[in-house]
Amino acid sequence: MTIARSGRPVDEVTLDAVRAGEITPDDVRIHPDTLLHQATVAQEHGNPQLAANFRRAAELTQLSDDRVMAIYEALRPRRSSVADLEAIAVELDAAGATATAALVREAAQAYRARSLAT
Template sequence: MSQNGRYRYPLMDHARESLQAASGRKLNDIDLEAAAAGELNPADLQVGAETLRAQAAIAAEAGFPELAANLTRAAELTAVPNEELLRMYERLRPGRSTYDELLEMAHTLEETYQAPVTAAFVREAAHVYRLRGLLKRT
């Protein structure tokens, strides 16, 4: 992180000591020596929410709001268990969910996983699916 409290690109050069993997392990502690010693686990190789938020901040500052929004949603989704995330992905495919089911998914994202940006995205998808006839027929 820079002296003004903002992240600078590339993160590995400027914030390596302050960022963590999904496991909580500091990025500085994830290296070839740790891998060779068998000290790493799969969560050590998964990106952490704070790293994604830092990347989102850099993208927004650089004038890439769509990328920043994608990275923000990705950061939020790190809180969702993989099995649930795959279930949600399946339900977002055209013809797989009703409007109400998509709104319920958005509610779950917001209330259970504190993912308001992703919840808003799902609500928007529900609206578009309704307009385009992509909802599950009941």
């Protein structure tokens, strides 16, 4: 049985539960383990890049919506210095989001090479 990020089994996300006021936003959020499972499925179906995306997504489930939005903004062109991006990478590493941290470090390097960040 698939469970939501909150730990509630998905088949307990019913209209009766909504009526009883039991369902929180976390009960309709995907669990990181589910994304890791989807990554395995994608890998088996010939798309390792989609699998890598799902693994990064599993990491991002731990971040708040606002933080996700903020990191996206920081990665857009000419928003951040290399140091800013490194700080984000350190934060991500600390949160166990190592694949995403690696992506951010790669971005910093590429942005520097193309003069999008100093």
